Amino acid sequence: MARVTIKELAEACGVAASTVSRAMNDRSDVNPETRARVLEAAKRMGYVPNESARNLKIENTKTIAVIIQGETSELLIKLLAELEQKLSDAGYDSYLSHVPDDKADAATVERIVSERKYVAVIFLGRYGNSGSKDAPLLSSQLARVGVPIVFCTTADFSGSPFSQSSVSVDDYAGASEVTRLLIERGHTHIAYACVGDEIGRESGHAWALRYRGYRDAMETAGLLAGEALMIPAMNPPDMYSMACGYESVRAWLGEGLGDTTGIVCSCDAVATGVLRALHEAGVRVPQDVSVTGFDGLDIASYTVPSITTIAQPLDKIAQSTVRVLVAALQHEHRTTEQVWINGTLFQGESVGAPRKS
Amino acid sequence: MARVTIKELAEACGVAASTVSRAMNDRSDVNPETRARVLEAAKRMGYVPNESARNLKIENTKTIAVIIQGETSELLIKLLAELEQKLSDAGYDSYLSHVPDDKADAATVERIVSERKYVAVIFLGRYGNSGSKDAPLLSSQLARVGVPIVFCTTADFSGSPFSQSSVSVDDYAGASEVTRLLIERGHTHIAYACVGDEIGRESGHAWALRYRGYRDAMETAGLLAGEALMIPAMNPPDMYSMACGYESVRAWLGEGLGDTTGIVCSCDAVATGVLRALHEAGVRVPQDVSVTGFDGLDIASYTVPSITTIAQPLDKIAQSTVRVLVAALQHEHRTTEQVWINGTLFQGESVGAPRKS
């Protein structure tokens, strides 16, 4: 089925291709009657302008690429919807590109941007596969792409000298907040699930930022956050999964609960797995142990017990992302911004007073 | 930051643009030495071919559009990863397009296909916004797109005279299977959550196909599946959510549990919400009521109790989708196929013997 071209449509209407083009693009300098005739014929003949040809000519589009790498999450999907809405409100089109993990490099970004003359890029979630040590390299390559870039909920580059702009929930502050909540309730032996290796703990990954928020809150309160309270991740490549929370706490419980009366989890999915592991071990939540999550996923409200967590304010995150992007687009200056948005405490049923031992 | 074009690169290398093109596209008829020189320069100068220009010329790409509408789900995300893998194995590139709900019409599909000369389209999940009554219209419009189309896990068009190919888990059979499981355990009063209006129940939506599987299994066993056992959806636009399961069962429980000893749920998310609602009402699962889900999401293994469900064999679904598509691409005939893949029973803790009343 051959696609109908502008030339064919023009002939059918008895006008020049340029006139068709004007009519299709709603230019003011077309006879209303001609326009109507062209649009009618376009509809009838099923004419759809070829985007490739269009992009080849058009100078400045107002289209922004949103790039998601690998598997997405509930959170990113909701964030995407918010972003599309806010971008649209700001007068921009958005276009989602999904990049498989094995192609998440700077060249892929260049290719995507070149495809449609995108004027800016938003990374939703992480981008790149290398460990944090290669992040500066990717970041400097990205700088060559030549359009403003904002990392949305990816903080990995925030510490790099080549840093890009980023907008994210304040992982550190949120984790501190739930930790303080436990401390105020009287908990003193609070564990963290799950942690990766020592180097990773000082990285910009969400779990690490949250870990440090927990650790510093403990220290500030004069409490010990020793190795015995670090619950190691059993599935390091899949740090944010229910399976990771489940397996890790299961293994850790082999050594017994000890004095632990609270577990701060890196996210709600992990917390969900932790709840299940504790249940299977006959440990009651919150009577025996209190548990907290992070993210504010739907599931946090529906587990038994429901999970006390820090909800990500997706609306605000999307709003700030668009603001930062538009600012970069308008003032051509190459300064970058790091924005941290405060999460919102959601009080579930998973936190109680420490058990008497 | 101006992008470097093939012409600039050619000049820098002292060759013609056509030679650069050949080198970049790995054609055999280029002097290896020339090729090396060009590739080196391309890398150094950061040359990336303009996709729009490429697509304008190239005749038959081997690229398939995967289209997802609106909010995605864990299931579709996993399925996407499988599809990308299988398509790649079959020698095709895939490209994900995300379409906002308010643009999910045939014109959008035409636009997407025209953009890159995609040779085929896979819809992942539903497509279109109209109720099932408009489905035939959309379907006939889609036929005009002119490339093979496969609906993956969207069965909505299967009954239409203009039907497209589709591959999906066998919703009907799966729901029948869990219903029979309950019946074999001795249950006689089994409810279904959640159902939409009467017209919707005869539609091709997943919840409706599953509902009919349940209903027919009941009838075959000589059991009554009357109105009192239909749990109406409180959030019709959001039929597959935890909130829907929770709210709906909560409202329904107002009339008391009655003789009901089992609840077949339309999906795992709904089942998760149902578990929570039952818990709040002091109803024990499975001692007082048995509950089943559908889909085999991660969460089904982590709730307390875990959920007996029909897992979607994503691997097989993806495999069949690619097979159907490749077949359509190779034999130009316009026949369509409807493929139903059997789900796999996962035995959780949410099913037990009926309580003695």
Place this chain on the structure above:
DNA sequence: CTGAAAGCGCTTACAG
């Protein structure tokens, strides 16, 4: 208000 022409950045027969 409309048309003819140039050109966006590539690829691909066609010559050599």
Place this chain on the structure above:
DNA sequence: CTGAAAGCGCTTACAG
């Protein structure tokens, strides 16, 4: 093995 030329389907000054 390489180059010059044509052309993919549009848009946009430039004339009229």
